[in-house]
Amino acid sequence: MQMLRDYFSQFGELSEENMQILLSSCKRGSLAKGEELVQANDWVDSIYFVEEGFLHYYTDTENGDRCTLKVVSPNYFWTMLDEFFNQKQTIDTCVALTEVSFCEIKRQDYNALKESNKTIASFIHSVTEQILSLKVIEANNKSKMTVEERYIDLLENNPQMIQEVPVGIIASHIGTSRETLHRIRKKLAAA
Amino acid sequence: MQMLRDYFSQFGELSEENMQILLSSCKRGSLAKGEELVQANDWVDSIYFVEEGFLHYYTDTENGDRCTLKVVSPNYFWTMLDEFFNQKQTIDTCVALTEVSFCEIKRQDYNALKESNKTIASFIHSVTEQILSLKVIEANNKSKMTVEERYIDLLENNPQMIQEVPVGIIASHIGTSRETLHRIRKKLAAA
DNA sequence: TGGTAATTGTGTCAATTGACACAAAATTAA
DNA sequence: TTAATTTTGTGTCAATTGACACAATTACCA
Numbered sequence: 001m002q003m004l005r006d007y008f009s010q011f012g013e014l015s016e017e018n019m020q021i022l023l024s025s026c027k028r029g030s031l032a033k034g035e036e037l038v039q040a041n042d043w044v045d046s047i048y049f050v051e052e053g054f055l056h057y058y059t060d061t062e063n064g065d066r067c068t069l070k071v072v073s074p075n076y077f078w079t080m081l082d083e084f085f086n087q088k089q090t091i092d093t094c095v096a097l098t099e100v101s102f103c104e105i106k107r108q109d110y111n112a113l114k115e116s117n118k119t120i121a122s123f124i125h126s127v128t129e130q131i132l133s134l135k136v137i138e139a140n141n142k143s144k145m146t147v148e149e150r151y152i153d154l155l156e157n158n159p160q161m162i163q164e165v166p167v168g169i170i171a172s173h174i175g176t177s178r179e180t181l182h183r184i185r186k187k188l189a190a191a
Numbered sequence: 192m193q194m195l196r197d198y199f200s201q202f203g204e205l206s207e208e209n210m211q212i213l214l215s216s217c218k219r220g221s222l223a224k225g226e227e228l229v230q231a232n233d234w235v236d237s238i239y240f241v242e243e244g245f246l247h248y249y250t251d252t253e254n255g256d257r258c259t260l261k262v263v264s265p266n267y268f269w270t271m272l273d274e275f276f277n278q279k280q281t282i283d284t285c286v287a288l289t290e291v292s293f294c295e296i297k298r299q300d301y302n303a304l305k306e307s308n309k310t311i312a313s314f315i316h317s318v319t320e321q322i323l324s325l326k327v328i329e330a331n332n333k334s335k336m337t338v339e340e341r342y343i344d345l346l347e348n349n350p351q352m353i354q355e356v357p358v359g360i361i362a363s364h365i366g367t368s369r370e371t372l373h374r375i376r377k378k379l380a381a382a
Numbered sequence: 383t384g385g386t387a388a389t390t391g392t393g394t395c396a397a398t399t400g401a402c403a404c405a406a407a408a409t410t411a412a
Numbered sequence: 413t414t415a416a417t418t419t420t421g422t423g424t425c426a427a428t429t430g431a432c433a434c435a436a437t438t439a440c441c442a
Contacts, residue, residue, distance in 0.1 A: 059335060069331050081324040114313065122305065125316045132323040133272040139330045140260050143366070144250060166389065175334070177430055182391065357419060368400055373421065389438070399428070409418070 001026065003051045004103050007075060011126050018120055025109040031096035038094040044083035046104045050074050053100030054165050058172075059092040068172035071097070073161055077131060098164050142175070148184050150174040192217065194242045195294050198266060202317050209311055216300040222287035229285040235274035237295045241265050244291030245356050249363075250283040259363035262288070264352055268322060289355050333366070339375050341365040 001023050008022060031037060037055060038044055055072035072078045083090045114121050151174055154162055171181035192214050199213060222228060228246060229235055246263035263269045274281045305312050342365055345353055362372035
């Protein structure tokens with residue numbers, strides 16, 4: 001749980017007692033490569049925190065093509081938020097691209113935490129605000145940066161993803177085709 | 192304040208007393224067309240709720256081109272979230288595309304609300320969660336839909352924006368150039 | 383370990399797109 | 413109300429991109 005403890009710590013001080021309460025609501029789990037964390041028709045009853053490995057969150061459209069919504073990297077909270085908060089069945093899928101170890105917080109425990117004491121409730125609210133802020137930054141970066149810039153950003157800030165995730169999936173993650181990403185790689189290699 | 196009251200109501204029941212506390216933290220304001228709500232170098236100390244009119248949230252890149260981050264429509268909470276939550280100066284701009292009327296919640300009042308009582312604190316947390324969920328839905332839709340589909344979506348769900356916002360800005364909002372949007376419009380008109 | 387499946391590199395080609403240019407129309411300001 | 417400014421419509425053209433195809437390589441499973 002050390003990773004999750006460190007993750008929480010970046011959002012402010014918390015007494016060891018409260019940190020324990022927080023961490024005791026999290027259960028560790030793991031997935032083999034190819035195993036599904038959430039699949040179509042599932043109800044989404046947990047929030048996940050990826051410790052190691054990569055997840056592929058995607059949707060299959062009516063036209064039959066697969067649309068990558070996100071490649072989830074380590075040290076990241078992820079769930080299908082609308083389905084989790086509003087208790088819906090999903091039509092999307094989330095599958096392990098590599099071996100994955102994660103922490104899981106069930107809805108019931110998440111809700112209990114918000115009721116446990118004021119400090120924890122307020123702390124979780126801060127974490128929610130920071131995740132919201134991060135989502136907007138990610139969305140804005142997608143608007144601001146070109147595909148090539150996003151690939152260079154990955155090279156610099158997430159080389160592990162490039163090493164462990166198939167290029168086709170990285171391509172869709174940054175919003176282009178496998179072939180175009182290949183052109184970018186060739187161009188960068190030449191420079 | 193009726194719009195804001197209705198907006199809040201969709202997230203759950205609230206006693207009239209608590210609703211009053213909530214609404215009394217909001218001050219109404221307005222902008223003339225072309226007036227800036229937030230500009231480069233500003234500190235961002237408020238959250239805004241647009242009642243009427245449209246805002247243009249954009250950034251100017253080093254290369255000298257303007258990048259639209261969002262066109263904000265009525266009935267929508269908006270601020271520069273990272274700057275607001277983390278007390279930073281911004282490099283971006285938010286300007287009124289039309290006459291705009293809005294409600295404003297200052298950081299100080301927002302923080303006071305979170306301390307006022309448990310019901311309100313918990314209610315605001317729910318609103319934050321729903322806004323987070325909405326942001327992710329918006330981001331996912333941007334991945335799933337083509338430019339043409341997003342334009343049709345606007346036609347169906349936000350005709351007012353099409354009527355009141357220049358096509359060049361709508362084009363950048365849905366992620367394309369003015370010329371390509373014009374081609375789409377011509378094609379749709381022919382069909 | 384050998385065979386199968388998946389992934390990658392790469393070329394060609396058609397379609398889409400963005401950049402540029404400029405006249406027409408509409409909006410704004412003096 | 414007129415002049416100046418902004419926005420819009422539209423054509424051409426070059427560059428980028430995606431689709432397809434397939435051989436080479438790598439990864440996986442029995």
